[in-house]
Amino acid sequence: MRARYGAIAEQDEAGKGCGCGPAGCCGSAPARSYSQQLGYSAAETAAVPAGADLGLGCGNPLAIASIRPGETVVDLGSGAGFDALLAAGQLAGIGRVIGVDMTASMIAKARRHAVEAGIHNVEFRLGEIEHLPVADASADLVISNCVINLSPEKAQVFRETFRVLKTGGRLAISDIVATQPLPDSLRKELPMIGACIGGATLVADLEDMLRAAGFTRVAVELKPESRQFIASWGGDPTIADYVFSANITAHKD
Secondary structure: OOOHHHHHHOOOOOOOOOOOOOOOOOOOOOOOOOHHHHHHHHHHHHOOOOOHHOOOOOOOOHHHHHHHHOEEEEEOOOOOHHHHHHHHHOOOOOOOEEEOOOHHHHHHHHHHHHHHHHHOOEEEEEOOEEEEEOOOOOOEEEEEEEHHHHHOOOHHHHHHHHHHHHEEEHHHHHHHHEEEOHHHHHOOOHHHHHOOOOEEEHHHHHHHEEEEEEEOEEEEEEHHHHOOOOOOOOHHHHHHOOOEEEEEEOOOO
């Protein structure tokens, strides 16, 4: 995974991605950008440097995050900085965003984008989401966009997320989830894991992991409209029979 996303970070062209699909494209150019199809506005996609949006998400976690000025926000798998920079903008200069990514080239790219955008209340730290370089009880909100499915230790990710959140904090992520068990052809093949398909967790199992980590008010909202773009990811439209994009929220009470 590190090598795959490191290679993506080295791409010179911006906005060429269309989710996690291994094919690297979604066919002919749509009327709206891929990120706009995920729920970002044209104003949001234009508000950050072009290279920050690599088109690797599967939703818009900011739409469910209810960010408030003064908060500390942690972005798991922050990539080239797209969501972290947008979150920093919503803080209105009060509060900060910490982006964490395991890929050094992504961190370097995100830092350049923050400088280019003139955004000072954001920082990017090299680290793994299973072992976050963030202090205990220091964050109000944790966001993530189509990253946790890639981790082989999802329960550990949620334990770490719970650890870094303050009491009263919350989790708001977009990710790929499974609605029925995946066949081995999808679950075990590395290209399918890298394409955010093979590592998708069954909804009930995901809810159990979040509750076991200590979270309450766990909610997983499936997005039926995601079938259209997921079907284009692997060259086999039947993958959309197994997985959906979902909005996932939980609280640390």
